[in-house]
Amino acid sequence: MPATSRRPSTDETTAAPDLPQGWSPAVTARHEARLMHLAGRFTSTRTLRRPDLLARAVRGRVVVITGASSGVGAALAGLCADAGAQVVICARSADLLEEVASEIRSRGGLVDAHCVDLGDDDQVRAFAAAVLRDHGRVDVLVHNAGKSLNRSVALSGVRPKDLHATLAANYIGPVRLTMALLPYMRARGEGHIVNVSTAGMLMPAVPRWSLYLASKAAFDWWLRCIACEIADDGIDVTSHYLGSARTKMSASDNVLTRLPSQSAEDAARGVAHSIAHRPRVGAWRPLFAVAGMSALLRGPADRLAARAYRRIPEPRLSASRALPQEDLVFGDPAELAQRCG
Ligand SMILES: NC(=O)c1ccc[n+]([C@@H]2O[C@H](COP(=O)([O-])OP(=O)(O)OC[C@H]3O[C@@H](n4cnc5c(N)ncnc54)[C@H](OP(=O)(O)O)[C@@H]3O)[C@@H](O)[C@H]2O)c1
Structure with a gap:
């Protein structure tokens, strides 16, 4: 039986090594x-x-941060709570969330932690309802949660x-x-949505x-489009384009770990800058030149990427997961290819 049509056993699917x-x-x-x-500081936002x-931006305000059980989200929750915000954090790992919340409370900060899987519609709805019930409003909504995936399409198809x-x-x-909370932000005529892209x-x-990039791009574009629709309601939107940060997400990547990076705390200070200043875009400025060049020179850039793909294993x-x-x-x-010639 060909390897690709073999049904995997339950043991096989659960035996993947831990990240x-x-x-x-x-x-x-x-x-x-x-x-x-x-170099890491220089290439950061x-x-x-x-x-x-x-x-000034968050004191006495309700700041919701997704994906705050580790990395940038956890550091950002601490910064906002220290600045006097009522912080509401969520992620899937209840134990890690509780650690983040306890640390914040030990410094006198105000924080609520909710165990939420963003992949579960009911949990997302219940989370939005709980935030509105407990705090009555959302002033700053930070979309920070993220799942990365660095794997070729050949291995992803199954x-x-x-x-x-x-x-x-x-x-x-x-x-x-966003859809669950937006009507309430619009009704108040004030708010800020930050996307940690x-x-x-x-x-x-x-x-x-x-x-990973397609799913991040999908949300980035969705938010960019609705930003035009909600601007007149007093809601600002920031697309914050983060560079490499030393977190759980990038720890297993053998290219990212060789490139300049910033600590989770510095990355969080970058997002905090976006919360304080509400720019439309938060990014390392030279990246705009890179974006322009990649659009102009798309063919050569794609061919270069194809060469890199062949060289980098x-x-x-x-792969083992x-x-x-x-x-x-x-x-x-x-x-099949062989049979058809
Ligand atoms: N690290 C980098 O180099 C880098 C570079 C550019 C952009 N970013 C972006 O920065 C953001 C923060 O990532 P990070 O670097 O701080 O990585 P991280 O430490 O892995 O944090 C990711 C957070 O997202 C949460 N999360 C993942 N899946 C979730 C789900 N289904 N439901 C709810 N929460 C979920 C994780 O918590 P649980 O596992 O407990 O759910 C965790 O709190 C991400 O949006 C990422 O795309 C990171």
């Missing part, structure tokens, strides 16, 4: 060394230098669960949460990041 929960101390130390640190400006989970966390969940939106196509961890979740019902592609 690292953060950057190793050795790699972190390399990135914190002077030159790498400076502008960061908050005056905490009083964040306090993993429909990854397709749905990535779309749910990066696109459908955030759309549904990725610098990848302003770059040429990157092989193996298809699902599939990330080992990502790509166990099939479903049969390829059409049979083995190589066998």
Whole structure:
């Protein structure tokens, strides 16, 4: 029986190795060394230098942050709570969320934590209802939750669960949460929605990041379009294009861990800058030139990316986790190609 039409056993699908929960101390130390640190800071969005400006934007206000159980979201929740906001955080990992909330409360901050899977419509609706019931309004909504996936299409075709989970966390969940809260923000005639997107939106196509970048782009475009519709209701929208940050998400990536990066805390200060200043776009400025060049030189850029794809091997961890979740019902592609000549 061809390998591609084999039905995976339950053991096989659950035996995937675990992802690292953060950057190793050795790699972190390399990135914190002077030159790498400076390069990381230089290639980042502008960061908050005056905490009083964040306090002016959020003190006494309700700030909802998704994906705050770790990384940028957890650091941002701390910054906003320290600035006097009533912070509401959500993610799937109840234990990690509670750790973040306890840390904030120990400093006297106000925080509510909700265990929510953005891939579950009922949980998203219940979360929106709880926020409105408990706090009556949302002043700042930060879409920070995200699921990354760095895997070639050859290995992704037999993993429909990854397709749905990535779309749910990066696109459908955030759309549904916005739709649930937006009428109440519009009725009050005031609010700010921040999308923590990725610098990848302003770059040429990157092989193996298809699902992640497509799902981030879907939400980015959706929010950009509705921004025009809600501007007259007093609601500002910021698309914040984050560069590489040293979090759980990027820890297993053998390319990102070699490029300049910033700490989760610095990345959070960048998002805090966007909350304080409400720009339409938060990004490292030279990326706009990159975006323009990638549009103008799309053919050569795609050919360069194809060469890079051939040279850079599939990330080992990502490949080892790509166990099939479903049969390829059409049979083995190589066998069929051979039969048809
Ligand atoms: N790290 C980077 O280099 C980088 C670069 C550009 C953009 N970004 C963006 O930055 C944002 C923050 O990511 P990070 O780097 O801080 O990574 P992270 O530490 O992995 O944080 C991701 C957060 O999203 C939550 N999440 C994932 N799936 C979810 C779901 N279905 N429902 C609810 N929450 C979910 C995770 O919590 P649970 O697992 O507990 O649910 C976690 O709190 C993401 O939107 C990411 O796309 C990151």
